Amino acid sequence: MMLVIDAAMSAIGVIVLLILIIILHYQAPVGSWGSISQALIYHQVRKYLLLLDVRKEHVKYWRPQILLLVSRPASVFPLMDFINDLKKSGLYVIGHVQKGSMDDSSPNLDPLHEVFPYWLSLIDYLKLKAFVELTISKSIREGIQQLMRLSGLGAMKPNTVVLGFHEKFPTETTLAESSLLKDLRFSRIDRAAVVEYFTASDYMPREPNGLYERLDSEEYVRILNDVIHINKNLCIARYFNHLDKDVPRGWNGKKKFIDVWPVFIQKPGETGLGWGNRISERFVTFRFLFGLSE
Template sequence: MNLACFLLEIGSAPNFRPSFNFFNWQTALFGTIISALAMLFVDRFYAIGFLGILIFIFLFIHYNSPPKSWGDVSQSLIYHQVRKYLLRLKQEHVKFWRPQILLFVNDPRRQYKLIQFCNSMKKGALYILGHVIVTDDFGGSVPEARSQQAAWSKYIDFSKIKAFVNIAISPGVEWGARNIVMTSGLGGMRPNIAVLGFYNLDDFRRQPLINLSDSPTNAKGTEFHAPTSQSRNRKSFKVSEGNTMSDVLPTDSCKTEGMMSVTSYVTILEDLLLRLQINVAIAKGFEDLDFPSQDNHSKKFIDLWPIQMSAEITTA
């Protein structure tokens, strides 16, 4: 009881309001220590044995029982500590720099390998998946955004990546990308690299000059990764160790946006590089990426072309 009261007090749980006038976290901690010492003083062997049984039962229930609706005190402690240290997190020193990635994604099925690659590159830092819903009807798109938020969260659990999701609703893809970049992160944890897929001019040329579809759900949008004219296979698929897919993804039911224009793509790059001044990575060819497997330990390489955009250009 003393331990539970101590954890609730240091976790600042708003629903914990003790009526004891002399209660504080010091008295709860003192009561916990005294109770443990008294238990060991009476019979240390029985005390250690029952303590081991208690830990075993706790771990067994924690890892094997289905989730329950009652609150977990650990969530309160995690929330309190995260908020505390986020407020203390300042601008990081260049010595401890790490890539904090914001990846713009439209179709998680086709961009699965790029998502996994960026997850491997983040090295314990911030990783955000950004998506823009392009529409002029904000109120009508809010349910779609909430549905996609839940589907993307399930996709993260399915893919076993450590990332957050940021979905924006905007009448134009340019404004949606700006909003995502400026609002992503919290406190000192903000993305320093924006990753976009390479623009595919071949697929852009295959598009008809006039949209013949009258469907209201066929909205104009963006494809942050190289679009393809082939229809996506909606059959079940699952990602295995050999990079094959054989199960349905949680995001398969989400509406994907159309292909953006070349002007919009260049405008986004211009905003990111010159106005927002964030590092930009253009990804190409990741659909052919082969991830290392347990059977094949040979080294693989990728091409990286760094371009310094902030250098001053002087004329002779």
């Protein structure tokens, strides 16, 4: 009816209304009574997750569903950002194991209760589309086993595990406030506090010699073996602390080569990957792996 009476004033009124809605959406204070949109999203997500059936998986809609194991985010945040680009509409879970026991903490307080908000704020400031999973265990290996088996929900569970290379010395801390977004309106922890928490000298336990407590080589190899036995894809990352996406490096015209190790060729029965032992099946898998490496 408004359009019939005065089309110009009706258009102006609609525009003003839209501007007011936008201003209220971005400038209004956060309500303490909760958000109805979160309740609606929860209902829809639960409904569609139940429709995802793990028994109906097919290569046609395979997605990289990645579990990134992080010890010190202050030294690997470029890798966290790289995996965020790599996931390509798939699941992205950042997992961390805190060494300890529930018996070591207060009987009424979860030792990870105060840690979790800092991880969520770090994810927000790095602008990562990822979930955070934290666990506490008496050994790093047992904690990683927990994360590999329990991360995700329903059919959305990680199929690829990424972890850092076992360096002789820990990588240096490169996290700074300039690496993060500006303070976010909805974040309860400002970025200066996030950087201070993850770069604190007592963030990770230390050995008597003053160096950070680290995995020994034997336990690291056992963790790699666990990943393969649980039938997950395994990626080992190295030197991502030198990655700077803002400074592109041109190709110098020289060919570069990578090493490809098809471990199933000589002893397929010992890999535990579930592939067939027939010659034809091994040949197809062989061609597929080398095709991907080209």
